[in-house]
Amino acid sequence: MVTTQIDTTVRIAGKTWTNPVGVASGTFGFGEEYASLCDLEQLGAIFTKAVTPEKRDGNTPPRLANVDGGMLNAIGLANPGLESFLQLKMPKIESLPCPAIINVAGASVDDYIKVAETLNHHEAIWGIEVNVSCPNVDHGGMAFGTNPKVLGSLVKQLRKAYDGPLIVKLSPNVTDITETARAAEAEGADALSCINTVTGMKIDVNTRRPLISRGTAGFSGSAIRPIGVAAVWRVSKAVSIPIIGLGGIGCTNDALEYLLAGASAIQVGTALFSNPKIPNDITKGIEEYMQENGFQSLSDFHGHF
């Protein structure tokens, strides 16, 4: 068999990942938690838990529920806050063997700017992912990601505050995701993560209460994969910046669907909770698929269906 020379490098704003398989924000902490369970060196990138200027305790439990084909979560951006993040988490991030992309969140434009400015030019940080799509907080979160004008304005200001790769994480909870995608691109986003969780709810008919204390929550897992693939496909036709696909990826074929739909990279999220080695398996699986099918680079995937 002739071995094709394959290139799995992902390029965003002049920087690279060695392979296209990242792990999704909120599912992987700040990286250290999975050190003995997943080969971090083999990850394309780690998208950290969201960081807000102030410490957040998160929502009142219960925060999790099982649903068919996935799960609901309403964590509420629980995080130690910017100052503790810099003191306690940054030294660990500095020693990570793969790119660390900090998920940035806030309740106001100033919150986002504060975190982005603080992280600007920080050598240990590969880039930032702007969280404008969290469905589980009362202020900020998804409010910034569902209105193209509001999103465009936020991205414009973040672009001034942050010089490295700026990735905007889009919400699927909109009528037309290409509108928010275009707004982010027009104001200087370098890439788009597509998609965050889908708003969902589960009710216990015996207690007649929602299973999540907040009521609604973010729905993730394999059941949302068709929603994510469709979103990536539509967004890829609307913008020319790279797309990082996520939503229900649990195996190589799931990742390949996203790459074929137009993503340049992917993130594994909820599936980590089933098996933390899944990202490593998918990285290997994508390479094998490329070898078997004569693909030399990730861009070869686009338009192949």
Added chain:
Amino acid sequence: MTPSQFPSHGTVTVVSHTTVAQGYKRMELQYANPVPQPEAGQFFTLASPLPAFTPLRRPFAYAETFPNGFSFIYELRGQVTQAIAQWPVGTQSDVIGPLGTPFPLPTEQRKPILVAGGIGVGPIYALAHTLCKNGYAPIVSLGSREAALIPDLDWPASADVRICTDDGSKGIHGNALAALQPDESKDAEFYSCGPHPMMKAVYQLAQKNDAPSWSSLEEMMACGVGACQGCAIPMEDGGYERACVEGPVFDSRRLAW
């Protein structure tokens, strides 16, 4: 005791699987390779037997540990436990563990009193064995609705096991605290695992006697390793701690009851 810092993820094989009470089973799992030894109070997560339908791993507390494996006791409660209940000897699955913070040994000179209700018997059984190996002679009070629900287990000889049933069908007629004499609570250290009202009552008894107490809590988990913040436990001084890392065993005085 310090928790193991690095959980392992390995394949296990069912080597024994028996019914120990009505609706309760004991499963013994063996690793192919040596793994870190868990401590009483710690837990592991088991891969879902129905991954396409309900993908999250499920946490279970260790009940016994062996050189190359362990056992746990589970209650047939939902679709996952109903599915694993069908596993014959020889079934393979995978386990991540040990996870979480174990029970501490008693403060010097204090007599350990262990109180378990329902499925809380698993980690209390592990603790009883650990304490007896370390020269303690714990009182173990087991509470249950009725005799048929009390697991048939091989308690260590130096443990003073007392059975309580709500309907009086076995042992002492009453809840798990009915087995304790007032003078026994003095100079004791309390350990509990079971229904919330039971653990709260144990905590209050400990407070009344100015005694330390430890509660092992159950909360739904997603990652089980401290990453997702899903298993938040409310603390007395505000904020939350994670059942999977800071817990599942907490100093009862720190919890928001």
